[in-house]
Amino acid sequence: MARVVVDVMLKPEILDPQGQAVQRALPRLGFEGVSDVRQGKRFELEVDGPVDDAALARIHELAESFLANTVIEDFTVKVEEVAEAGK
Amino acid sequence: MTARIGVVTFPGSLDDRDTRRAIKLAGAEPVALWHKDKDLRQVDAVVLCGGFSYGDYLRAGAIARFSPVMETLIEQAKSGMPVLGICNGFQILTEAHLLPGGMLGNDHLHFICRDQKLRVENASTAWTADYEAGQEIHIPLKNMDGRYVADERTLDMLEAEGRVAFRYVTGGDAAEGHGNPNGSLRDIAGISNEAGNVVGLMPHPEHAVEPLVGSGRTDGLPFFTSILKKLVTA
Numbered sequence: 337m338a339r340v341v342v343d344v345m346l347k348p349e350i351l352d353p354q355g356q357a358v359q360r361a362l363p364r365l366g367f368e369g370v371s372d373v374r375q376g377k378r379f380e381l382e383v384d385g386p387v388d389d390a391a392l393a394r395i396h397e398l399a400e401s402f403l404a405n406t407v408i409e410d411f412t413v414k415v416e417e418v419a420e421a422g423k
Numbered sequence: 424m425t426a427r428i429g430v431v432t433f434p435g436s437l438d439d440r441d442t443r444r445a446i447k448l449a450g451a452e453p454v455a456l457w458h459k460d461k462d463l464r465q466v467d468a469v470v471l472c473g474g475f476s477y478g479d480y481l482r483a484g485a486i487a488r489f490s491p492v493m494e495t496l497i498e499q500a501k502s503g504m505p506v507l508g509i510c511n512g513f514q515i516l517t518e519a520h521l522l523p524g525g526m527l528g529n530d531h532l533h534f535i536c537r538d539q540k541l542r543v544e545n546a547s548t549a550w551t552a553d554y555e556a557g558q559e560i561h562i563p564l565k566n567m568d569g570r571y572v573a574d575e576r577t578l579d580m581l582e583a584e585g586r587v588a589f590r591y592v593t594g595g596d597a598a599e600g601h602g603n604p605n606g607s608l609r610d611i612a613g614i615s616n617e618a619g620n621v622v623g624l625m626p627h628p629e630h631a632v633e634p635l636v637g638s639g640r641t642d643g644l645p646f647f648t649s650i651l652k653k654l655v656t657a
Contacts, residue, residue, distance in 0.1 A: 408525035
């Protein structure tokens with residue numbers, strides 16, 4: 337089993353009011369020096385079987401058609417090493 | 424014989440009954456359609472109504488867009504069947520790429536519910552023919568994800584092709600329903616596809632069809648009489 341992580345972010349030119357609200361709260365919490373915050377989504381897909389090129393291509397297609405709306409969002413797909421017990 | 428206009432109910436739809444009622448008041452026959460059913464029951468047009476289909480999980484309209492009824496609807500909309508998307512319906516139409524651009528959370532991060540002034544910019548679509556271009560109407564608006572966004576090139580194309588169907592009226596008193604309520608780019612409240620058969624907007628014409636309820640006006644009724652006239656004379 338392997339984990340594939342899909343990160344989805346609003347395109348850089350699109351206003352992110354949620355991120356801005358987070359950024360504005362930082363000084364109140366004593367965090368200085370953060371000039372911008374943008375908030376995104378992370379999907380963790382537990383994949384059965386090997387994550388080969390074919391599997392990654394399918395996940396890429398899924399991300400492009402469903403997990404992200406590419407009109408307004410960008411996404412990245414990466415395979416995450418899962419430390420398995422007993423190995 | 425009158426026209427048959429379908430209204431799709433998804434899990435989480437809210438305004439299906441009001442929409443069917445508005446269709447009936449306009450003199451057409453409302454037909455209830457179900458999200459799991461690919462069959463559009465030989466309707467002449469479809470309205471995707473407001474609500475929070477599938478809880479708006481992932482993105483507003485993102486999951487509804489893949490429901491069985493949408494398979495048939497997308498195909499038929501592409502071959503000219505009139506489709507109107509109101510609020511969540513507009514979001515579903517952008518997710519289905521029947522309309523360009525996308526919908527995001529209101530810039531002020533709050534749900535908004537108020538009577539809103541709009542200007543009808545294009546009175547030649549299937550759903551707006553009973554208005555006059557430039558006419559101002561006052562209908563309810565209620566949404567969380569009402570911010571219309573698209574890249575500059577798409578916005579310029581929409582403007583150049585006259586596909587901005589409705590714009591929020593700005594520059595006046597907010598208490599009178601003026602102002603951009605959600606940060607939509609270029610004050611866009613609704614758009615159409617190239618052929619003019621698919622129209623989407625955030626505010627709710629179906630809640631403004633009788634003087635007794637809603638905004639107390641009937642400013643939304645021409646949506647439904649427009650489509651009826653188009654279908655009956657077609």
